Amino acid sequence: MIRSSRGRGRHKVFIGMAPGVGKTCRMLQEGRELLKEGTDVVIGLLETHGRAETLRQAEGLEQVPRKRIRHQGVDLEEMDVAAVLERRPQLVLIDELAHTNVPGSEREKRWQDVEALLLSGLDVYSTLNIQHLESLNDLVAELTGVVVRERVPNRVLEQADEVVLVDVTPETLQERLKEGKVYAPEKVTQALSNFFQRRHLVALRELSLREVADRVEEETPSAAPLRERVMVCLSTHPGSLRLLRRAARLASTMDAPLLALTIQDPGRFLSREEALRLESCERLCGDVGGTFLRMESPEVLETIARIARERRITQIVLGQTLRSRWHTLLRRPISERLQLLLRGRNIDLHLISEGFPSAADAEP
Secondary structure (H helix, E strand, O other): OOOOOOOOOOEEEEEEOOOOOOHHHHHHHHHHHHHHOOOOEEEEEOOOOOOHHHHHHHOOOEEOOOEEEEEOOEEEEEOOHHHHHHHOOOEEEEOOOOOEOOOOOOOOEHHHHHHHHHHOOOEEEEEEEHHHEHHHHHHHHHHHOOOOOOOEOHHHHHOOOEEEEOOOOHHHHHHHHHOOOOOOHHHHHHHHHOOOOHHHHHHHHHHHHHHHHHHHHHHOOOOOOOOOOEEEEEOOOOOHHHHHHHHHHHHHHHOOOEEEEEEEOOOOOOOHHHHHHHHHHHHHHHHOOOEEEEEEOOOHHHHHHHHHHHOOOOEEEEEOOOOHHHHHHOOOOHHHHHHHHOOOOOOEEEEEOOOOOOHHHOOO
């Protein structure tokens, strides 16, 4: 992966279920191979944690000196982005993408440093543990009891040009831990009884596998969906929160991602009450781990169908009681019109009652 002569650099992320699976070593191995082939490769930031194998893999690779920052009377080190830019290599290797920089750094997060390098035209290889992905934060806390403070926005992974899963079995990772290949010996017992419990590793491994599988699926649009995806279509009706909760339960039952879609007519202004309802829906969507998407279009059904195709939706949840504009559009059976627009795609429709219609929504 060599950067183009102009434009944004390319980003390759090595992702895994937990520390110790081999992400950093894999990144260094690929960097060394490219160096042998003539690519100008440097290490922008490497965290070895004293691991002998990591140190061995870094041999022969140039490391850009770190920048010293004094914080609360202590000298700390961070990646020197300016020095990397001045050096202008073709490829920069950067460990621990989710790291929070020392206060006083130019940017708060290491992923923001990576973004700056990419915008300058440099290619970047980086590493990431699955638990640091923003959308999985609540789920990881529920599964492991650990609240992850350092997080990376999903868009960073979505915008990456390539994502490589570095995977081992939970048993292999636990064995590495016992052999002192992950943490210092005095930390092993505590790690095995907390974060590195087998059930935690199984759950984290599943999340990693699923994340990469989803990406593969998105890159091969002709392939059949590998998993369920639920989309709920929300209006400004008072029953929208209830509808969203029903869709969230459906998504949870199917172990599926949830997308909440609201479509507004660009020629119509929302009342304060309607705007507040949508804000409440957006907050609830975030609370249940879903994605909230606002669109403007006078063509409601066509937009629903387009988003369903683009996002590879398998389940669509709709309210039976809709505001007047929607109701007018959907007088014919919704299943017929929407299925026609979806051109025979295998998508299930769920019509959920939102409650009794108001006078404005009543059938004339």
